[in-house]
Amino acid sequence: MALKTIEQADFKDKRVLARFDFNVPLTKETDDSGARVITDSTRIDLALPSIKYILESGARKIILCSHLGRPKGKINKKFSLEPVARYLAVALGMEVILTETAIDDNVDTLLGLPDTKIVLLENLRFHEDEEKNGADFAAKLASYADIYVNDAFGAAHRKHASTYGINTHFKNKAYAGFLFAKEVSEISKLMGRPEKPFMAIIGGAKVSDKIKTIEKLMVCVDKIFIGGAMAYPFLKAKGFEVGKSLCGDEDVALAKRILSQDKGKKITLPVDHIVSTDFEGDPSTTAGTDIDENMMGLDIGPATMNQYREQLLTAKTIFWNGPMGIFENEKYAKGTFTIAQTLSESTAFTVVGGGDSVSALKKSGLSDKISHVSTGGGASLEYIESGDLPGLFALKFGVKS
Numbered sequence: 001m002a003l004k005t006i007e008q009a010d011f012k013d014k015r016v017l018a019r020f021d022f023n024v025p026l027t028k029e030t031d032d033s034g035a036r037v038i039t040d041s042t043r044i045d046l047a048l049p050s051i052k053y054i055l056e057s058g059a060r061k062i063i064l065c066s067h068l069g070r071p072k073g074k075i076n077k078k079f080s081l082e083p084v085a086r087y088l089a090v091a092l093g094m095e096v097i098l099t100e101t102a103i104d105d106n107v108d109t110l111l112g113l114p115d116t117k118i119v120l121l122e123n124l125r126f127h128e129d130e131e132k133n134g135a136d137f138a139a140k141l142a143s144y145a146d147i148y149v150n151d152a153f154g155a156a157h158r159k160h161a162s163t164y165g166i167n168t169h170f171k172n173k174a175y176a177g178f179l180f181a182k183e184v185s186e187i188s189k190l191m192g193r194p195e196k197p198f199m200a201i202i203g204g205a206k207v208s209d210k211i212k213t214i215e216k217l218m219v220c221v222d223k224i225f226i227g228g229a230m231a232y233p234f235l236k237a238k239g240f241e242v243g244k245s246l247c248g249d250e251d252v253a254l255a256k257r258i259l260s261q262d263k264g265k266k267i268t269l270p271v272d273h274i275v276s277t278d279f280e281g282d283p284s285t286t287a288g289t290d291i292d293e294n295m296m297g298l299d300i301g302p303a304t305m306n307q308y309r310e311q312l313l314t315a316k317t318i319f320w321n322g323p324m325g326i327f328e329n330e331k332y333a334k335g336t337f338t339i340a341q342t343l344s345e346s347t348a349f350t351v352v353g354g355g356d357s358v359s360a361l362k363k364s365g366l367s368d369k370i371s372h373v374s375t376g377g378g379a380s381l382e383y384i385e386s387g388d389l390p391g392l393f394a395l396k397f398g399v400k401s
């Protein structure tokens with residue numbers, strides 16, 4: 001069944017409850033007015049087309065909702081959506097009223113007033129029933145509106161009240177926003193019949209976190225390039241020395257399991273490394289694949305960068321998740337930026353998912369050279385792994401009450 005998008009909805013005179021991912025990074029400190037400041041507004045900016053479309057289509061009221069951070073079911077002003085409300089008001093040029101909580105009586109009063117047009121519910125995660133997918137909480141949210149819109153792809157892997165349970169109340173009245181629909185259609189291209197050669201680059205910290213993704217990708221890709229701390233358990237499993245590099249026994253066992261499979265041949269590992277005595281030390285390059293016992297690997301080496309780059313440039317489809325080293329430190333960022341640069345030059349269909357790879361792309365100003373940059377790190381990985389997401393399934397088929 002195809003996903004219904006907001007273009008298929010009739011919003012005229014309707015109240016619309018719209019779930020977004022406004023989980024933006026904020027400064028730790030407050031400004032002169034006592035508020036925290038948004039440091040990257042991308043997630044709100046990407047929500048604007050759907051909000052504008054719903055308003056322009058004649059909706060009577062739009063009730064926006066989202067989570068922000070991890071307030072763990074308690075009201076905590078540090079995680080207030082107040083900075084988001086202010087940003088939205090400026091971006092839309094309209095009044096945006098922030099409620100005190102998502103479910104207090106004032107919300108009903110507010111929605112009863114004829115002039116309120118845009119209401120932003122305060123952080124959904126101030127209520128533990130959001131993450132517990134509480135039925136009463138979902139019913140209360142649903143009572144505010146005639147139509148439900150989900151544009152929070154970044155939260156679609158969560159079985160929460162506002163992304164999952166709520167669909168019980170909107171049979172045939174639930175629609176995907178523009179961003180949600182685009183994420184699904186672009187990432188689906190990797191799982192359908194991607195143009196070959198299809199290559200993936202997987203980096204980051206732990207094999208166990210991404211084991212399912214690697215196993216799933218091994219079925220459909222022609223090659224997987226491994227980088228970051230992910231590489232050391234694989235190298236150790238193959239009998240190389242990894243020195244003091246991050247390398248847990250559990251991850252080595254998982255790596256062995258992957259390499260023992262026939263498809264394990266698709267795994268390509270670094271042939272040299274940038275190493276140091278500790279995280280803050282000065283970098284040096286190894287002569288080969290082994291790492292001395294007093295050294296730790298912190299980035300892929302120059303020969304690896306060249307090999308990965310050369311092969312990636314022959315790909316027709318590329319998926320990238322996870323940095324090649326401790327890219328937050330300039331001394332160990334070259335591997336990650338080489339991958340970003342390579343993808344930007346490639347003529348392949350390129351998809352990048354995952355917070356760190358996306359921020360590396362942004363830092364290098366190359367995002368617009370990538371076919372699709374996913375806003376949902378966890379959601380994009382889970383979608384590739386399982387071919388579905390709770391929030392997507394519920395939007396398409398509803399959920400049993």
Ligand code: AMP
Pocket residue numbers: 203204205206209227228229230246297298299321322323324325326327328354356
């Ligand atoms: P992930 O969330 O799994 O994508 O992991 C991202 C984190 O892995 C980043 O914070 C990197 O600094 C870290 N990382 C990448 N390479 C290494 C490495 N060689 N040693 C330790 N940490 C690393």
